[in-house]
Amino acid sequence: MDIHQLRSWIFELYEPLENERQYIVYDEERGNLLIDAPPFSERALRLVRGAGPASLLVATNAARAADAGKYREALGLQVAAHADDADGIAGGPDLVLSDDELVRPDARAVRVHANGEGATVLLLRKAGGVLVCGDLDLASDAARALLPLSFSVVLSARWSPMWNAGKDNLLALQEELPKPRKQFGILLQAPWDRAYKGRLEDKLVPHDPIVPREVTAPREAAMGPETLVVASAARELVERPRRPIPAAPSATATAPVQQSPKATNRPKSFAEDWAARGSPRPPTTIANPETDIQPPPPVVAPRSIGDRYRRLSVEELAGVPYVDYVWGGIDLSPDGSEVAFSWNRSGTFEIYSVPLDGERIFQLTDAKERSVWPRWSPDARQLAFLRDRGGDEQFDIWLVDRDGEHERNLTNEPGVMHRDIAWSPDGTKLVYTANSGGKAFGIQVIDLATGEKRAITDGSRDDMQPRWSPDGTLLVFWSRRETTRTNADLYVVASTGGETTRLETRDGKDGESTDPQWSPDGTRISFTTDTRGRHEIALASYAEREVRRVEHMTDSIHDEYGAVWRPDGRALAYLHNEDAAVSLRRVFAVSHADHAVSDIPGMHLSPDIGPNSDTTAFMFSSPSRPWDVFVTGERAIEARALTRSLPAAIDPATLVEPSHVRYPGADGEDVPALLFLPYAEALRGEKIPPAIINIHGGPTAQHHREWNVATQVFVNAGFVVLEPNPRGSTGYGKKWREANRGDWGGKDLEDIARGAGWLGDQKLADPARIGVYGGSYGGYLTLMSLALRPDRFAAGVSVVGVVSWKTMAETTRGDLRDYLIREFGDPAKDAELYRERSPLTHASKIRAPLLILQGENDPRVPRSEAEQVVKALRDSGKPHEYHVYPGEGHGFRVTENRIDALRRALDWFDRYLRRA
Secondary structure (H helix, E strand, C coil): CCHHHHHHHHHHHCCCECCECCCEEEECCCCEEEEECCCCCHHHHHHHHHCCCCEEEEEECHHHHHHHHHHHHHHCCEEEEEHHHHHHCCCCCCEEECCCCEEECCEEEEEEEECCEEEEEEEEEECCEEEEECCCCCCCHHHHCCCCCCCCEEECCCCCCCCCCCHHHHHHHHHHCCCCCCCCCCCCCCCCCHHHHHHHHHHCCCCCCCCCHHHHHHHHHHHCCCCCCCECCCCCCCCCCCCCCCCCCCCCCCCCCCCCCCCCCCCCCHHHHHHCCCCCCCCCEECCHHHCCCCCCCCCCCCCCHHHCCCCCHHHHHCCCCECCCCCCCEECCCCCEEEEEECCCCCCEEEEEECCCCCCEECCCCCCCEEEEEECCCCCEEEEEECCCCCCCCEEEEEECCCCCEEECCCCCCCCEEEEEECCCCCEEEEEECHHHCCCEEEEEECCCCCEEECCCCCCCEEEEEECCCCCEEEEEECCCCCCCCEEEEEEECCCCCCEEECCCCCCCCEEEEEEECCCCCEEEEEECCCCCCEEEEEEEECCEEEEEEECCCCCCEEEEEEECCCCCEEEEEEEECCEEEEEEEECCCCCEEEEECCCCEEEEEEECCCCCEEEEEEEECCEEEEEEEEECCCCEEEECCCCCCCCCCHHHCCCCEEEEEECHHHCEEEEEEECCCHHHCCCCCCCCEEEEECCCCCCCCCCCCCHHHHHHHHCCCEEEEECCCCCCCCCHHHHCCCCCCCCCHHHHHHHHHHHHHHHCCCCCCCCEEEEEECHHHHHHHHHHHHCCCCCCEEEEECCCCCHHHHHHHCCHHHHHHHHHHCCCCCCCHHHHHHCCHHHHHHHCCCCEEEEEECCCCCCCHHHHHHHHHHHHHHCCCEEEEEECCCECECCCHHHHHHHHHHHHHHHHHHHCCC
């Protein structure tokens, strides 16, 4: 049994009530759970069933009888109660317990009393001692009533916060126990008690279990494999038939209740049971039933939703607002009272704030220009944020008062991009990075009182994400300063400037150390590393500009990143990326025990933790929900939405959730993808519909289970949509992410083409009517697909796509040029590769109709890129259309332009992929 994982789940996740924890004891040998009945809820229901044990036994008393009855009806599990409580259980308990009766060969039920209060507890024999499971205040008379018994561990925390501050009560209770026979034999190492292990080791004396083996052995042999029965004096088997499991009890459940697994004779370890790939993780719940978030359906033929289907206009879908997830995310105020974010509800992205009660939302800016990256000052009286003009990404740093009355431009440097802003701990300065003077992004600090700017690094290399130490004397950041540019390291520098010091976090291995965050006490730095083959969270013990030790926090096989510290320093929240869904998890810094904070199917982003370490704000999106701001408390069952971007007029059921699939790509490698099948009502009578391959940008990026308005527009109109994550994509480990390094437009292009072939082979789409759509690098692969795989694609739409790598390297921004060199090749040394892999070279081979959409002010893929291929198509007489959006950059930030672009794209595919 993985006791750290089990204890983490019990104590840190499973919290149905604010002042009470429920306890679960896992029977490793037989795969059973003994569980103290929690208050009934959808989330608790899924947690209990999601554990997937062979059998369940709920121990309860009269006070909890109604909840136990609900579990019995929902899951068909057995209910055990003490004889004194039996009359209070509706329908009677399945197992009636008495003080001298065994629940199983290795467990005894005991009822203890104190001043009229009672609780039934289960004593479970384990190697070296006993676990006590039940509602019991360790400092109460009821706990002292257990003194006549020998036991090893008491798991109880009825009175908040017994599980935390209650450790002192544990120690006090231990001192009161008669010695040596009644001492604790084992103290499990949960995050809160590991620090006390040293104090207790000299007192831990193992002793015999309460039920001697010579007593239980013959009974155990007589009972056979089924253990959830009463061992009567006559040793007769008494078993109540398992009840059938009905459907999910309400519409707010986010996953159907799983069928109870059959009992098995095979021993089953907890780690095996927990990690079994076939067992779904129990999702948490969003407290907004109108969103009706559902788990992804299996890969089947298009299904019907009857009258709930409605053909949605492009204006409806493309006009849906969303919280900005690209530039800086959200920020929880230092006093923990409200969240700042950027939202395009007004048509352009402006800064907003919302109190945690969610009753009102305040718009703080109204510039009609993109305002993003809000950051609260330490006194919570003002916000720093970034604003550009016309989508040019030349962000200046601005300040706005908390009431939105006064704004001030701090930098006002045309032609310069400022980003990565962070307040100094005393609130007098801001640190940021900027590409001033045409250099790379160097670190600068601005004094807010005087406006004086100080260069901390010289801008010879791009320095990223500077973060203040808690005392304000140092800055930690990451940079690629080695000659190869492929490795990334952490560096520290005085906040006044001076010599930078590289921190050894890679142990001499190739890889990246990024996203540094100081611990609240300044003794550790969390960061993201990939030296072990995936992105994961690590901690560096730091002192005097030197890393003393590096610890990897989890042993998952999936990518994890984005860690932020709890203010108490005990734990970090981080993001876990699995099969294109990104959940929010928490890991404890000492024990490394981790668990889900929110694992609603979809994508979580930008977690931020309140000053009391209890409140976590984050962003969330799913294919049927635009990006919104959420908050959850340490003791909350559900996450609450503070914004609701999806209009009430759009039924979430009309929006399509995908299946995560894999299909054979180049070299036989499986390519992960999201498959969206239109509802039957959208097919217009077609048995085999047309399809669109939607290619993401990057290429080091990923299609997630998130809001993608283009995909929803297409699938609602009756197109099958495949969102592939070809080689070069993130989210599937380092090897896959680097698989197209130096090979852009090579095997990743073949992965895209084979996705189209797979749709035809599976009879999911008409192979003669498959289109391709993409933006940025996705626009590049769209052009390459039409040029080099004309047999696969009948039409295409390229949005801000690269046309010539040579001219791209000459005209794009400096940091993007460095990225191009690192991931693709040097334009001087690899000139032939640049030419061969450019769509412009193969433009004459394009046969299918092509729509090209471009932002006038694009700083990444300049307008000149699009105009080169437009000229080539015009000169050769190929069918195409070209549209430029004034005041737009790399993508379309203004709602009316986004609507127009998607209307043009849908009309294009309707024209060329629909049958006459």
